[in-house]
Amino acid sequence: MSSRWDYLKRKVPSKQVSITPGVAELIEKAEEEGIKTAWHRYLEQQPQCGFGLLGVCCRNCNMGPCRIDPFGYGPTRGVCGATADTIVARNLLRMIAAGAAAHSDHARDIFKVVKMVAEGKAKAYKITDIDKLVWLASLLGVPTENRNVNDIAKDVVEILEREFGKQDEEPLALVKALAPEKRLKVWAKAGVVPRNIDREICECMHRTHIGVDADPVSLLLHGVRTALADGWSGSMMATLLSDILFGTPKPVRSVMNLGVLKEDMVNIIVHGHNPVLSMKIVEAAMREDMQEYAKKFGAKGVNVAGMCCTGNEVLMRLGVPIAGNMLMQELAIITGAVEAIIVDYQCVMPAIADVAGCYHTKVITTEPKMKIPGAIHIEFEPEHADEIAEKIVRIAIENFPNRSKARVHIPKHKMEIVAGFSVEAILEALGGSLDPLINALKEGTIKGIVGIVGCVNPKVKHNYSHVTLAKKLIENDILVVGTGCWAIAAGIHGLLSPEAAEQAGPGLRKICKALNIPPCLHMGSCVDCSRILIALKALAEALGVDIPDLPAAGSAPEWMSEKAVSIGTYFIASGVFTHLGTIPPVLGSKKVTKLLTEDVEDVVGGKFYVEPDPIKAAETIIEVIKEKRRRLGWPV
Numbered sequence: 082m083s084s085r086w087d088y089l090k091r092k093v094p095s096k097q098v099s100i101t102p103g104v105a106e107l108i109e110k111a112e113e114e115g116i117k118t119a120w121h122r123y124l125e126q127q128p129q130c131g132f133g134l135l136g137v138c139c140r141n142c143n144m145g146p147c148r149i150d151p152f153g154y155g156p157t158r159g160v161c162g163a164t165a166d167t168i169v170a171r172n173l174l175r176m177i178a179a180g181a182a183a184h185s186d187h188a189r190d191i192f193k194v195v196k197m198v199a200e201g202k203a204k205a206y207k208i209t210d211i212d213k214l215v216w217l218a219s220l221l222g223v224p225t226e227n228r229n230v231n232d233i234a235k236d237v238v239e240i241l242e243r244e245f246g247k248q249d250e251e252p253l254a255l256v257k258a259l260a261p262e263k264r265l266k267v268w269a270k271a272g273v274v275p276r277n278i279d280r281e282i283c284e285c286m287h288r289t290h291i292g293v294d295a296d297p298v299s300l301l302l303h304g305v306r307t308a309l310a311d312g313w314s315g316s317m318m319a320t321l322l323s324d325i326l327f328g329t330p331k332p333v334r335s336v337m338n339l340g341v342l343k344e345d346m347v348n349i350i351v352h353g354h355n356p357v358l359s360m361k362i363v364e365a366a367m368r369e370d371m372q373e374y375a376k377k378f379g380a381k382g383v384n385v386a387g388m389c390c391t392g393n394e395v396l397m398r399l400g401v402p403i404a405g406n407m408l409m410q411e412l413a414i415i416t417g418a419v420e421a422i423i424v425d426y427q428c429v430m431p432a433i434a435d436v437a438g439c440y441h442t443k444v445i446t447t448e449p450k451m452k453i454p455g456a457i458h459i460e461f462e463p464e465h466a467d468e469i470a471e472k473i474v475r476i477a478i479e480n481f482p483n484r485s486k487a488r489v490h491i492p493k494h495k496m497e498i499v500a501g502f503s504v505e506a507i508l509e510a511l512g513g514s515l516d517p518l519i520n521a522l523k524e525g526t527i528k529g530i531v532g533i534v535g536c537v538n539p540k541v542k543h544n545y546s547h548v549t550l551a552k553k554l555i556e557n558d559i560l561v562v563g564t565g566c567w568a569i570a571a572g573i574h575g576l577l578s579p580e581a582a583e584q585a586g587p588g589l590r591k592i593c594k595a596l597n598i599p600p601c602l603h604m605g606s607c608v609d610c611s612r613i614l615i616a617l618k619a620l621a622e623a624l625g626v627d628i629p630d631l632p633a634a635g636s637a638p639e640w641m642s643e644k645a646v647s648i649g650t651y652f653i654a655s656g657v658f659t660h661l662g663t664i665p666p667v668l669g670s671k672k673v674t675k676l677l678t679e680d681v682e683d684v685v686g687g688k689f690y691v692e693p694d695p696i697k698a699a700e701t702i703i704e705v706i707k708e709k710r711r712r713l714g715w716p717v
């Protein structure tokens with residue numbers, strides 16, 4: 082049976098869909114070989130459903146699905162009587178719930194490994210950053226003096242376990258310990274202090290069930306509470322425990338883009354978000370015996386490259402090169418040079434199994450909660466991490482002779498980068514104190530700080546907004562920090578190297594050169610947006626102000642995931658003016674749109690601003706930063 086694709090024979094305008102070198106040539110290779118990518122499937126989906134785009138479609142019960150006519154000619158209420166305002170707010174709340182669940186469940190998985198280490202049950206792992214454990218323990222009121230590391234870790238995990246399960250109305254322990262006093266007061270006044278990660282997510286699902294919460298204000302406020310549970314506890318926990326387990330990132334040199342794949346080596350890609358197995362895979366692959374084993378199969382050795390945020394995690398701690406961001410996962414396989422792609426979870430397209438089926442590539446899923454038809458499933462067990470990692474590396478190596486050399490095409494492009502700017506690393510670069518940064522901000526040498534985060538999305542030109550916005554901001558002496566797929570876009574396009582300081586305005590350039598840092602700082606993976614919260618808190622407290630007073634902003638220029646909705650929401654709730662470059666599905670309700678882009682600022686100090694054009698967005702962000710500087714009495 083011929084598919085719609087065969088019928089339409091649609092081609093992707095390969096040179097127009099991305100600014101990233103190597104992408105167009107692999108899209109063209111895919112078309113020559115009859116393989117579809119996300120860009121092709123995006124074309125096939127056109128026109129996308131207008132009701133869905135506006136957020137006015139509801140299928141929360143079986144009286145529906147219902148949709149509201151945004152122009153007022155058709156139905157104005159669902160069968161149950163829900164209005165567009167209710168439906169849009171409910172849908173958004175479910176997106177926040179899913180995003181917060183993804184981050185926080187990731188935290189739970191890391192938590193489980195740390196707990197096993199503390200109990201002596203996961204011999205493959207150890208507490209690497211003891212200072213960070215002691216710091217966290219002190220914040221949580223756990224005694225640390227004259228105690229052994231595992232005993233401290235046991236007490237810490239006992240407190241963190243309650244973040245998911247406690248039933249009282251008290252704030253989450255990490256929120257109480259880490260959020261600025263001023264923010265806690267604002268959240269208490271708005272009634273949005275999070276109490277329990279799982280409870281807030283569960284309550285999202287309850288409130289959005291047929292016949293429960295119909296008030297958009299009440300729904301959105303619970304969205305804020307849920308997102309705060311994610312940012313200041315779930316994601317925060319994932320970051321802190323990953324640092325404790327694997328070490329807090331320090332600046333590290335590496336390389337990014339598809340050219341990191343090697344023609345004469347076994348290429349393994351680690352993809353997803355959780356580093357617990359991928360760290361072990363990198364260790365196993367780098368072992369001398371595995372490198373030798375690869376030679377037996379005709380390769381020169383084993384090369385591991387990262388993809389998306391698992392890539393960011395292993396890059397920051399082991400310097401592993403990154404092959405690309407989310408939209409490049411299929412392209413990496415289309416090079417024909419990947420022996421195995423090992424995935425954990427989140428942002429892994431099910432389509433990679435189909436694409437891999439056209440080559441010799443093995444897709445290996447490793448998490449009990451993430452399986453893909455057509456993939457091999459080798460389940461991760463922390464107690465046997467080393468053995469599982471070795472088994473996977475061997476599978477990849479043994480697959481090398483199956484590679485069809487005639488079909489290999491690796492784009493040559495790659496870019497040198499420096500990544501790994503945790504808050505601690507930034508402090509160290511500043512000489513151990515925030516003072517140089519604060520003085521630079523006060524004088525106006527650096528005008529402000531913007532966190533750019535989030536995904537890539539075939540709705541917009543791949544990596545264009547990420548790079549354009551970042552360039553425009555640094556030209557205007559605004560320091561850019563960021564995470565996730567933005568960080569990979571910035572790296573591929575040369576913004577993560579100290580030499581990129583040449584592209585910055587005179588003030589920022591001077592500071593970057595003095596400190597030998599890039600003007601755009603790679604702070605990690607999506608869950609590491611929590612690092613940006615800690616940086617904002619430190620700055621606000623050092624200046625004696627609240628986060629909304631800082632000359633700072635956030636942006637997700639090409640976002641697509643529900644996690645990004647949760648991140649954006651905890652940014653605004655933490656007092657950050659937050660730009661979105663792709664339009665969220667809320668325009669079907671004027672009320673919800675106004676609440677998110679105007680009214681919410683009076684409640685929590687931050688708000689959303691939607692602008693697809695990155696140049697216009699940069700201009701607005703610069704104006705917002707100027708206004709904040711004026712209010713602080715600092716030169717503009």
Ligand code: SF4
Binds near residue numbers: 139142
């Ligand atoms: Fe329709 Fe209401 Fe059911 Fe939604 S909850 S599908 S609006 S009847």
Ligand code: MSK
Binds near residue numbers: 390535537
């Ligand atoms: S991987 S959530 S596409 S940043 Fe973190 Fe990239 Fe967004 Fe996934």
